[in-house]
Amino acid sequence: MFADLKALAKGFWTTLRHMGRPVTTVRYPEQKRPGSANFKGRHRLYRYDNGLERCIGCHLCAAACPSQAIYVGAEENDPKAPVSFGERYARHFEINMLRCIFCGFCEEACPVEAIRLGPEYELADYHRHSLVYTKEMLLDPEQHAPKRQYHADVDRPRGPLGGLPDQETGVSGAPPGHRDTDTGARPPLKQVL
Amino acid sequence: MHDALISLARSAVVVAVLMTMMPYMTLFERRVLAAMQVRCGPNRTGWQGLLQPLADGLKLFFKEDLLPRNADRMLYRLAPAIALFAALAGAAVIPFGPTITVGGASVPLVVADLDVGLLYLLGVSSLGIYALVLGGWASGSKYSLIGSLRAAAQVVSYELILGLALVAVVLVAGSTRLGDIVQAQSQGVWNVLLQPVAFVLYLLAACAETNRAPFDLPEAETELVAGYHTEYSGMRFAMFFIAEYVNMVVVSAVAATLFFGGWLGPFWPGPWWLLLKIMVFMFLFVWLRATLPRLRYDQLMRLSWGSLLPIGLLNLAVTAVIVVATSR
Numbered sequence: 001m002f003a004d005l006k007a008l009a010k011g012f013w014t015t016l017r018h019m020g021r022p023v024t025t026v027r028y029p030e031q032k033r034p035g036s037a038n039f040k041g042r043h044r045l046y047r048y049d050n051g052l053e054r055c056i057g058c059h060l061c062a063a064a065c066p067s068q069a070i071y072v073g074a075e076e077n078d079p080k081a082p083v084s085f086g087e088r089y090a091r092h093f094e095i096n097m098l099r100c101i102f103c104g105f106c107e108e109a110c111p112v113e114a115i116r117l118g119p120e121y122e123l124a125d126y127h128r129h130s131l132v133y134t135k136e137m138l139l140d141p142e143q144h145a146p147k148r149q150y151h152a153d154v155d156r157p158r159g160p161l162g163g164l165p166d167q168e169t170g171v172s173g174a175p176p177g178h179r180d181t182d183t184g185a186r187p188p189l190k191q192v193l
Numbered sequence: 194m195h196d197a198l199i200s201l202a203r204s205a206v207v208v209a210v211l212m213t214m215m216p217y218m219t220l221f222e223r224r225v226l227a228a229m230q231v232r233c234g235p236n237r238t239g240w241q242g243l244l245q246p247l248a249d250g251l252k253l254f255f256k257e258d259l260l261p262r263n264a265d266r267m268l269y270r271l272a273p274a275i276a277l278f279a280a281l282a283g284a285a286v287i288p289f290g291p292t293i294t295v296g297g298a299s300v301p302l303v304v305a306d307l308d309v310g311l312l313y314l315l316g317v318s319s320l321g322i323y324a325l326v327l328g329g330w331a332s333g334s335k336y337s338l339i340g341s342l343r344a345a346a347q348v349v350s351y352e353l354i355l356g357l358a359l360v361a362v363v364l365v366a367g368s369t370r371l372g373d374i375v376q377a378q379s380q381g382v383w384n385v386l387l388q389p390v391a392f393v394l395y396l397l398a399a400c401a402e403t404n405r406a407p408f409d410l411p412e413a414e415t416e417l418v419a420g421y422h423t424e425y426s427g428m429r430f431a432m433f434f435i436a437e438y439v440n441m442v443v444v445s446a447v448a449a450t451l452f453f454g455g456w457l458g459p460f461w462p463g464p465w466w467l468l469l470k471i472m473v474f475m476f477l478f479v480w481l482r483a484t485l486p487r488l489r490y491d492q493l494m495r496l497s498w499g500s501l502l503p504i505g506l507l508n509l510a511v512t513a514v515i516v517v518a519t520s521r
Contacts (some may be wrong), residue, residue, distance in 0.1 A: 012480065027233070
């Protein structure tokens with residue numbers, strides 16, 4: 001009898017005590033938790049420091065994509081005014097975000113680190129066509145992404161990337177595995193495994 | 194004519210206060226419950242969620258009013274009305290202040306100052322059970338039926354306990370008129386000090402009568418979908434919902450009146466004191482819900498017939514002996 005009453009009192013005291021605690025709820029739109037450095041959100045296309053696009057239009061990302069969300073339309077570079085470093089460049093580069101499953105295979109397939117998944121995850125919108133991303137939107141989301149889908153506090157480019165490849169050997173400027181030293185990015189998959 | 198107008202005004206005020214309190218009680222309950230569970234609760238609609246009850250009401254108002262094919266049409270439509278009527282009618286005998294004088298006429302601050310106030314309360318609270326039983330039966334659904342069966346058995350058991358607790362108070366106060374019971378406590382000795390056992394019994398029985406957790410077996414959402422109101426939608430559901438909260442307010446008001454001196458209190462006018470005491474009891478109800486899990490059906494029955502009934506009878510007998518002994 002008294003043990004029961006004691007248990008009852010303990011229960012009531014527990015609930016009452018919890019009233020004074022600060023709530024654990026994250027008030028989401030105002031308060032955002034920092035995402036993981038590995039988070040796979042919206043893609044970005046990257047450039048070299050001298051302004052050349054990294055993408056060489058090789059279609060490897062499109063081939064690796066399990067949901068066939070990527071379309072690459074490649075063209076020969078004009079030698080006088082090249083768009084990218086290699087022979088070819090991507091004239092069209094589209095990702096259908098409605099099909100994308102954010103697996104990151106495109107990123108792993110890319111030989112020149114042209115495409116990477118970023119931290120942006122607030123991608124909801126009202127129209128299907130606004131979720132098919134063009135090359136401009138992927139290269140420069142700050143300017144070209146739909147207003148509802150770009151959030152300066154979330155979407156930050158991930159760097160640093162390797163520099164321009166050596167003209168003769170074709171080897172990228174930065175040492176391999178440079179992402180280990182970069183606190184904001186993910187180590188190569190081989191090292192993780 | 195003049196008296197009729199005054200009566201009408203008093204009824205209107207009481208109904209208006211109850212119907213205004215009810216939606217805010219839902220918000221109060223949700224916020225307190227959330228705080229006890231270290232959550233926020235509804236705080237988006239308006240400042241601190243103050244418009245949430247309005248939004249909920251509007252939503253329910255525009256919902257479709259469904260009538261199940263197997264339903265007994267008349268009873269199905271009648272049940273929510275009975276629930277709401279019984280809940281509001283209970284508030285009629287609760288005094289919320291002393292007799293005041295308005296324009297030369299003395300106005301007692303109670304809708305109906307009945308000599309048999311407590312009997313009336315018991316009667317009206319039994320009437321409210323018909324809503325649960327009929328609503329569950331008329332829905333033509335097994336969950337509703339099980340819910341209403343539970344309601345019937347539970348309320349029969351706990352009405353007895355309620356009666357025993359109230360009779361003990363009547364013995365102490367010497368009247369069944371609620372105004373007299375309040376006046377009997379005006380010496381500063383609240384009935385809760387004279388009748389602590391009756392108070393605990395009343396509290397448990399009141400919880401069971403209003404079908405609140407941990408005695409919410411008739412609607413036991415984890416087992417019976419929603420119990421007796423499973424098939425109800427829109428405003429008919431809302432009427433059951435309003436009735437439940439109005440019942441809570443009435444039961445709290447009765448507890449305050451019988452055991453805590455009703456509207457009596459220093460400094461403030463009577464209605465404010467009654468309101469404060471009601472709020473304390475409302476908090477207690479929410480606190481109970483946040484703390485205790487639902488009782489099993491056999492535990493509920495054993496608690497009623499095995500523990501509370503003998504305690505209540507003993508308390509009544511001892512009270513009667515003491516009252517007789519001291520009155521000579």
